[in-house]
Amino acid sequence: xxxxxxxxxxxxxxxxxxxxxxxxxxxxxxxxxxxxxxxxxxxxxxxxxxxxxxxxxxxxxxxxxxxxxxxxxxxxxxxxxxxxxxxxxxxxxxxxxxxxxxxxxxxxxxxxxxxxxxxxxxxxxxxxxxxxxxxxxxxxxxxxxxxxxxxxxxxxxxxxxxxxxxxxxxxxxxxxxxxxxxxxxxxxxxxxxxxxxxxxxxxxxxxxxx
Ligand code: HEC
Numbered sequence: 001x002x003x004x005x006x007x008x009x010x011x012x013x014x015x016x017x018x019x020x021x022x023x024x025x026x027x028x029x030x031x032x033x034x035x036x037x038x039x040x041x042x043x044x045x046x047x048x049x050x051x052x053x054x055x056x057x058x059x060x061x062x063x064x065x066x067x068x069x070x071x072x073x074x075x076x077x078x079x080x081x082x083x084x085x086x087x088x089x090x091x092x093x094x095x096x097x098x099x100x101x102x103x104x105x106x107x108x109x110x111x112x113x114x115x116x117x118x119x120x121x122x123x124x125x126x127x128x129x130x131x132x133x134x135x136x137x138x139x140x141x142x143x144x145x146x147x148x149x150x151x152x153x154x155x156x157x158x159x160x161x162x163x164x165x166x167x168x169x170x171x172x173x174x175x176x177x178x179x180x181x182x183x184x185x186x187x188x189x190x191x192x193x194x195x196x197x198x199x200x201x202x203x204x205x206x207x208x209x210x
Contacts, residue, residue, distance in 0.1 A: 049148045050113025051097035058151075059174040060144060060162045066117040069095040073201035076134055078123045090120040091136045094201060105207045110194050112158070114147040120166065141166035144175075145196070152177070156184050157195040 047054035051069075053061045072094050079089040096104070100114040124137025142164040146152070152160040161183035162175040184195070192199040198208075 049115075049146060049151060050100060050111070051115045052113070052144075052146045052148075054151070055174055059176050060146060060160070061174050062142070062164055062171055063097075063115060063117055063144060066095050066097075066119070069097050069117070070101040070203065071095055072101075072203040075197075075200045076123065078134055088120065088141075090122050090140065091134070093119045093121060095119070096204070101207070104204065108208045110147055110196060112147060112149050114145075116145045116196065118143045118145075139166065139169055142171050147194075155180060156188050159184065159187070159195050161187075 047056070051063060053063075055061060074091055074093050076091045077086045077088055079086045082089070095117045097115045100111050103109070103111045104114075119139060120141035120143075121139050122137035123134050125135045126132055128135050144162040144164065146160045146162070147158050148160065149158045152158045161178045163178060164171045164175050166172075187195040187197070191197045196204075198204045
């Protein structure tokens, strides 16, 4: 009888601990959520959308540190395969911000706030140590896509497109959003997922296949 009672008591204690632990975990989560909301509010005030930052005139600031982001692919459309007149005769190095990449791995979708950078590099030469091919020369351009339901509510897929120029290696510090007709239609028509050319980005395809 005595034994049973103490068993009962320790079971109750364990149950108590479980409840306490759950409560503590829940309040920690709530605090963290509150913190995240606070950070998000401050970020919004500062013109931040995910990894993108906008000035008060609504121009996108040139993203910083994008070369530390996740590199997803490098299509190349050289002149000599396009009758000497390729629209973009360069290598296109494409990066996605790490936070959005992580969520893409988890959900297979581009979250609100996704930033994708396409940095152009000229085709520098065709002979390399490993054989003939196309080898990158110098950087000469940069374009960015930002997905934001608040800033680009009327744009297809909520994507805003930006061109930072960059011929000769000099990029603009900020860029205005392009007209919808300039960029979006080709992406809408030809890109595999949500206006993004995932069909050319093996890293994104592999992330989604997980
Ligand atoms: C004629 C079609 C076409 C037009 C017009 C076009 N793009 Fe793209 N864009 C592409 C293709 C194809 C890719 C895939 C990568 C590659 O091959 O360069 C791409 C990729 C991108 C990416 C990388 C993310 C993604 O969606 O895959 C950005 C950023 C981008 N384009 C910006 C722009 C901007 C800014 C404009 C307008 C000034 C523009 N694009 C107009 C065809 C187009």
